[in-house]
Amino acid sequence: MSSLRFRVVEEAFKKKAVAVERPEERPSDYFAKYVFNREKMFRYLPRTAYDALVDAIDNGKPLDREIADMVAAGMKKWAIEMGVTHYTHWFHPLTDGTAEKHDAFVEQDGNGGVVEEFSGKLLIQQEGDASSFPNGGIRNTFEARGYSAWDPSSPAFIVGDTLCIPTVFISYTGEALDYKAPLLKSLGAVTEAALDVCRYFDKNVKKVYSYLGWEQEYFLVDEGLYAARPDLLLTGRTLMGHESSKNQQLEDHYFGAIPTRVSAFMQELEIESLKLGIPVKTRHNEVAPNQFELAPIYEECNLANDHNQVIMELMRRIARRHGFRVLLHEKPFKGVNGSGKHNNWSLGTDTGVQLLSPGKTPEDNLQFVTFLVNVIMAVYKHNGLLKASISSATNAHRLGANEAPPAIISIFLGSQMSQVLDELENCSDDTTISFHGKTGVNLNIPKIPELLMDNTDRNRTSPFAFTGNRFEFRAVGSSANCASAMIVLNAAVAHQLKLFKIEVDKLIESGIPKEKSILSVLKSYIRESRPIRFDGNGYSDAWKEEACRRGLDCETSVPVIFDAYLRPSSIRMFSETGVMNAVELAARNEVKWETYTKKVQIEARVMGDLVLNHILPVATRFQSMLLDTVCKIKNVFPEEEAAEISARDIDIIRKIAFHSTAIQDKVAAMVDARKLANKIENEREKAVAYHDTVVPKLDEIRYHTDKLELMIDNQMWPLPKYRELLFVR
Ligand code: ADP
Numbered sequence: 179m180s181s182l183r184f185r186v187v188e189e190a191f192k193k194k195a196v197a198v199e200r201p202e203e204r205p206s207d208y209f210a211k212y213v214f215n216r217e218k219m220f221r222y223l224p225r226t227a228y229d230a231l232v233d234a235i236d237n238g239k240p241l242d243r244e245i246a247d248m249v250a251a252g253m254k255k256w257a258i259e260m261g262v263t264h265y266t267h268w269f270h271p272l273t274d275g276t277a278e279k280h281d282a283f284v285e286q287d288g289n290g291g292v293v294e295e296f297s298g299k300l301l302i303q304q305e306g307d308a309s310s311f312p313n314g315g316i317r318n319t320f321e322a323r324g325y326s327a328w329d330p331s332s333p334a335f336i337v338g339d340t341l342c343i344p345t346v347f348i349s350y351t352g353e354a355l356d357y358k359a360p361l362l363k364s365l366g367a368v369t370e371a372a373l374d375v376c377r378y379f380d381k382n383v384k385k386v387y388s389y390l391g392w393e394q395e396y397f398l399v400d401e402g403l404y405a406a407r408p409d410l411l412l413t414g415r416t417l418m419g420h421e422s423s424k425n426q427q428l429e430d431h432y433f434g435a436i437p438t439r440v441s442a443f444m445q446e447l448e449i450e451s452l453k454l455g456i457p458v459k460t461r462h463n464e465v466a467p468n469q470f471e472l473a474p475i476y477e478e479c480n481l482a483n484d485h486n487q488v489i490m491e492l493m494r495r496i497a498r499r500h501g502f503r504v505l506l507h508e509k510p511f512k513g514v515n516g517s518g519k520h521n522n523w524s525l526g527t528d529t530g531v532q533l534l535s536p537g538k539t540p541e542d543n544l545q546f547v548t549f550l551v552n553v554i555m556a557v558y559k560h561n562g563l564l565k566a567s568i569s570s571a572t573n574a575h576r577l578g579a580n581e582a583p584p585a586i587i588s589i590f591l592g593s594q595m596s597q598v599l600d601e602l603e604n605c606s607d608d609t610t611i612s613f614h615g616k617t618g619v620n621l622n623i624p625k626i627p628e629l630l631m632d633n634t635d636r637n638r639t640s641p642f643a644f645t646g647n648r649f650e651f652r653a654v655g656s657s658a659n660c661a662s663a664m665i666v667l668n669a670a671v672a673h674q675l676k677l678f679k680i681e682v683d684k685l686i687e688s689g690i691p692k693e694k695s696i697l698s699v700l701k702s703y704i705r706e707s708r709p710i711r712f713d714g715n716g717y718s719d720a721w722k723e724e725a726c727r728r729g730l731d732c733e734t735s736v737p738v739i740f741d742a743y744l745r746p747s748s749i750r751m752f753s754e755t756g757v758m759n760a761v762e763l764a765a766r767n768e769v770k771w772e773t774y775t776k777k778v779q780i781e782a783r784v785m786g787d788l789v790l791n792h793i794l795p796v797a798t799r800f801q802s803m804l805l806d807t808v809c810k811i812k813n814v815f816p817e818e819e820a821a822e823i824s825a826r827d828i829d830i831i832r833k834i835a836f837h838s839t840a841i842q843d844k845v846a847a848m849v850d851a852r853k854l855a856n857k858i859e860n861e862r863e864k865a866v867a868y869h870d871t872v873v874p875k876l877d878e879i880r881y882h883t884d885k886l887e888l889m890i891d892n893q894m895w896p897l898p899k900y901r902e903l904l905f906v907r
């Protein structure tokens with residue numbers, strides 16, 4: 179019977195907010211308490227080691243072994259004072275989440291006792307049996323060694339009793355097996371290319387940074403209800419469930435007060451995040467019931483991404499303390515909004531200039547337009563690849579749905595910026611306005627207002643929107659590692675800026691003044707990249723047709739979308755920027771296809787089990803109760819009257835039979851489809867088969883199951899219903 183469902187609902191209703199211990203100090207006092215940041219480096223390292231480490235962090239200078247030993251000793255001292263007993267290299271394999279293997283500091287002292295040890299060697303590099311992480315065949319089990327190597331640019335931090343050292347994870351032959359290694363390379367490429375372009379405008383700029391500010395959306399579900407839903411437990415989303423009569427129509431959740439149990443969770447999450455040096459700033463309810471968002475202040479891209487990974491783990495852990503489970507899946511519930519992770523991205527200089535922010539002078543504005551147009555051009559050329567970077571089996575349920583970014587990448591600029599670019603494109607090369615203080619240079623830069631985008635000019639349907647001083651990549655999924663999108667974006671912009679510089683330099687060499695050369699190349703780019711600009715409604719069918727006419731990537735099948743990584747233009751872009759080579763790209767695609775297949779396979783198995791062992795038995799039982807009633811009516815009443823009285827029951831009996839049979843047939847067909855697909859050796863073809871033949875069956879089975887939910891006695895229905903999952907908190 180459904181006693182489990184009713185028990186967990188009752189228990190969930192009784193739960194009260196868990197008390198959160200607030201530190202006595204102010205947030206600014208406990209901020210980064212658990213981080214080996216510069217302040218601690220200064221305190222725990224000899225001056226030579228401190229200087230060398232800072233140089234390594236700021237300028238990428240390599241560290242020698244002696245310095246590494248000093249850094250390790252300082253880190254160990256600090257960590258032990260903080261009560262730490264273990265350390266781990268912490269990295270981002272190509273799975274969801276991060277990986278760690280904890281080792282204790284203890285080593286034998288040679289006299290029968292132990293001492294706490296942590297050498298530079300252990301800090302810098304660790305070998306590991308990496309065959310258990312997805313590697314797309316780069317390493318077979320005979321060559322199962324990979325190693326993790328310290329990333330000094332992201333500071334070590336403490337979680338529980340463990341010192342976590344951010345590392346990259348690479349194979350012995352040097353190929354990246356993680357997200358961080360190519361991310362660091364893409365950041366190196368974009369900051370170098372952007373620096374070269376910046377120097378057209380300001381010779382004093384020494385460094386450019388790539389920034390990321392993510393906004394993490396998530397759902398919270400009461401732990402008891404979660405446990406009573408095998409689909410949530412095993413796949414992260416509900417595979418069935420009829421829509422709640424009330425969901426988000428009234429928009430009362432978004433503007434409503436944060437529920438108390440949730441508020442306690444958020445407070446604790448924020449305190450712990452701040453202690454880990456994550457500058458969390460914003461929290462609010464999201465559109466769907468039980469959906470929320472958390473956002474920090476933006477940071478350097480690599481650090482911001484590490485922080486996102488840390489926070490996802492923190493959310494999982496803290497949610498359980500509050501009797502919740504956090505759902506990071508992009509579409510846990512059909513019929514209400516899914517969750518994304520907007521990636522706000524920009525470039526800025528060490529002199530404090532935001533390169534995607536309009537300036538005050540015509541020179542500033544030429545620089546701004548230069549970066550803006552090059553980003554647009556990069557996104558235009560690689561729109562299919564950018565889509566591939568955010569595509570996954572899970573995000574597929576969100577993209578293209580009615581509230582989420584469409585499955586076509588386009589750029590929203592807003593009316594003001596569109597107008598500026600239109601004017602620029604059409605101005606003649608000879609129109610002149612005098613350039614600040616530099617007579618003789620003639621250039622027509624339209625006046626660019628300092629943008630303060632208001633909400634009316636914030637198209638929510640665009641997957642890639644300019645928001646005044648940055649771009650907001652909204653198609654990124656809530657469970658994703660931001661690095662996937664950031665690798666492609668940074669690399670594509672790096673490549674584009676390099677091409678731009680080559681073209682401009684050529685014109686300058688031919689004797690054309692610098693500003694005029696820049697403008698002339700920009701004008702050609704504005705013209706060429708026009709198809710990627712779209713300010714209209716991204717949800718409309720008209721846009722889909724229009725986008726295909728414009729030649730934008732309109733593919734919707736995730737396994738096929740991944741092909742974009744292996745296009746000649748992508749391979750060229752990645753290899754010319756030094757971010758990834760063809761071998762790595764091929765191997766990573768194997769992992770993507772395999773992961774896709776496995777996720778769908780798991781869903782299909784769970785679906786089969788749920789309907790055959792949880793739903794159909796209940797349907798049969800209810801049907802037989804109705805049959806019983808019908809027979810009894812027949813015994814008591816005259817034939818005609820009996821028929822009239824049992825008409826409704828008979829109708830339901832027929833419908834249950836119809837839907838149950840349909841479910842059985844479709845489950846059998848799904849199993850057959852899986853068997854066929856499993857025979858395919860090629861990972862791409864297998865994933866395509868899963869997409870084409872298994873995924874549609876999941877939807878069909880769901881349709882019939884959701885119909886049954888409406889018919890069967892509520893008392894008997896075994897799984898927590900949508901209204902319970904979405905409104906109990
Ligand atoms: P929204 O209205 O989209 O919710 P927020 O003000 O909450 O906007 O900001 C979203 C994120 O964008 C935050 O993480 C914020 O720090 C970040 N952000 C703001 N300016 C920039 C920038 N120049 N570069 C990168 N991220 C930025």
Ligand code: MG
Nearest residue numbers: 393520522650
């Ligand atoms: Mg935003």
